[in-house]
Amino acid sequence: xxTVTMYALSTCPWCRKIKDLLTEHGVPFDFIDxxxxxxxxxxxxxxxxxxxxxxxxxxxxxxxxxVTGYQPDRILELLGL
Amino acid sequence: MSTEPRKEALRFFFARIxxxxxYKFTPDAEMMDFLLEQEVILxxxxxxxxxxxxxxxxxxxxxxxxxxxxxxxxxxxxxxxKRCWCGLYVHKDVTDPNALPQLPPWEVGLD
Numbered sequence: 001x002x003t004v005t006m007y008a009l010s011t012c013p014w015c016r017k018i019k020d021l022l023t024e025h026g027v028p029f030d031f032i033d034x035x036x037x038x039x040x041x042x043x044x045x046x047x048x049x050x051x052x053x054x055x056x057x058x059x060x061x062x063x064x065x066x067v068t069g070y071q072p073d074r075i076l077e078l079l080g081l
Numbered sequence: 082m083s084t085e086p087r088k089e090a091l092r093f094f095f096a097r098i099x100x101x102x103x104y105k106f107t108p109d110a111e112m113m114d115f116l117l118e119q120e121v122i123l124x125x126x127x128x129x130x131x132x133x134x135x136x137x138x139x140x141x142x143x144x145x146x147x148x149x150x151x152x153x154x155x156x157x158x159x160x161x162x163k164r165c166w167c168g169l170y171v172h173k174d175v176t177d178p179n180a181l182p183q184l185p186p187w188e189v190g191l192d
Contacts, residue, residue, distance in 0.1 A: 046136070069182070
């Protein structure tokens with residue numbers, strides 16, 4: 001089973017679409033809604049995204065491989081689905 | 082309290098800004114309504130209708146760049162996508178917004 005983590009915004013429909021996509025395919029995943037997180041968590045997420053050279057959401061990591069934006073085909077490909 | 086009057090006001094003002102930039106509201110009415118709703122919520126929370134799909138960094142100079150419509154700050158990127166990041170706006174010639182990918186700048190040949 002691949003490890004899937006996601007940084008999202010509660011106001012972002014594309015983030016919701018990815019959550020729905022993963023759920024529909026029965027893929028377990030962890031996520032944090034950045035805008036609902038506490039200040040320390042937001043700072044940690046931004047430092048991580050800065051290292052990746054992005055600040056765009058949704059941001060998904062599948063077994064360490066980052067995917068920025070709503071890219072359902074790429075996500076399913078990385079998941080082997 | 083209903084958000085409809087404010088959504089309509091934002092539509093009125095934003096249309097006048099994005100039109101001369103070559104953009105229009107997405108023809109996906111459901112998506113447009115959802116995104117405007119989020120902007121009204123963000124405006125209520127922060128006083129400014131920020132992009133619903135970009136994070137606030139609590140750095141005024143950077144946060145200013147995600148105030149809707151943020152097209153002028155990301156022009157090359159959005160022109161390459163034919164849509165803004167959240168998809169509220171698309172190029173005027175777009176008829177099928179769902180066919181437009183949401184790719185980061187480096188995946189469309191930009192920095």
